[in-house]
Amino acid sequence: MNQIYTRLINREHPLPEDYIPDNLVDIGLPFDAPPHDPKRLLEEKTALAAAELISRSRREGLNICCVSGYRSYQRQKELFTASTYVAPPGTSEHQSGLALDVSCPGVRMELTEAFAETSEGLWLTRHAPLYGFILRYPSGKESITQIPYEPWHFRYVTKPLATYLSLTGMTLEEYHLLQKENAESG
Numbered sequence: 001m002n003q004i005y006t007r008l009i010n011r012e013h014p015l016p017e018d019y020i021p022d023n024l025v026d027i028g029l030p031f032d033a034p035p036h037d038p039k040r041l042l043e044e045k046t047a048l049a050a051a052e053l054i055s056r057s058r059r060e061g062l063n064i065c066c067v068s069g070y071r072s073y074q075r076q077k078e079l080f081t082a083s084t085y086v087a088p089p090g091t092s093e094h095q096s097g098l099a100l101d102v103s104c105p106g107v108r109m110e111l112t113e114a115f116a117e118t119s120e121g122l123w124l125t126r127h128a129p130l131y132g133f134i135l136r137y138p139s140g141k142e143s144i145t146q147i148p149y150e151p152w153h154f155r156y157v158t159k160p161l162a163t164y165l166s167l168t169g170m171t172l173e174e175y176h177l178l179q180k181e182n183a184e185s186g
């Protein structure tokens with residue numbers, strides 16, 4: 001399996017400045033962004049999995065809207081310079097093309113904690129793992145992820161890993177720590 005999908009990206013494990021996924025695509029997902037905006041781009045498998053997830057949600061009458069996908073190192077640097085609440089360049093999962101921020105009309109497409117209580121937010125927490133996505137920064141795990149609760153930020157990690165993490169309740173940080181401990185104990 002391509003290791004990029006399960007890769008841990010955070011402050012201790014940043015992406016190189018020159019890391020740009022070579023398979024970024026815009027497959028026409030419902031984005032709250034104009035055509036050709038780079039934030040519409042996602043890594044290809046991530047985009048296809050998101051399309052399946054969103055089309056299932058549409059069949060159930062929900063209105064999930066994509067807000068932000070890929071973000072370059074340079075763009076992250078600009079945002080970080082403008083706001084201390086933004087992840088430093090290299091440490092954002094959005095640079096990998098594997099992360100997707102979503103919202104819905106019920107909260108005016110905003111990235112807000114209130115999204116968690118919408119039908120779309122509640123549905124996603126249950127169904128996202130079936131399509132290979134995890135809620136990357138859950139409530140109650142802030143001391144481990146070092147990131148405040150973000151009910152809108154989903155990360156593609158493949159179906160097997162997303163299922164495993166959702167069944168065990170582990171974050172990606174805890175999973176990688178366990179892998180390391182297992183490797184060390186032989």
Ligand SMILES: [Zn+2]
Pocket residue numbers: 094099100101152153154
């Ligand atoms: Zn995000």
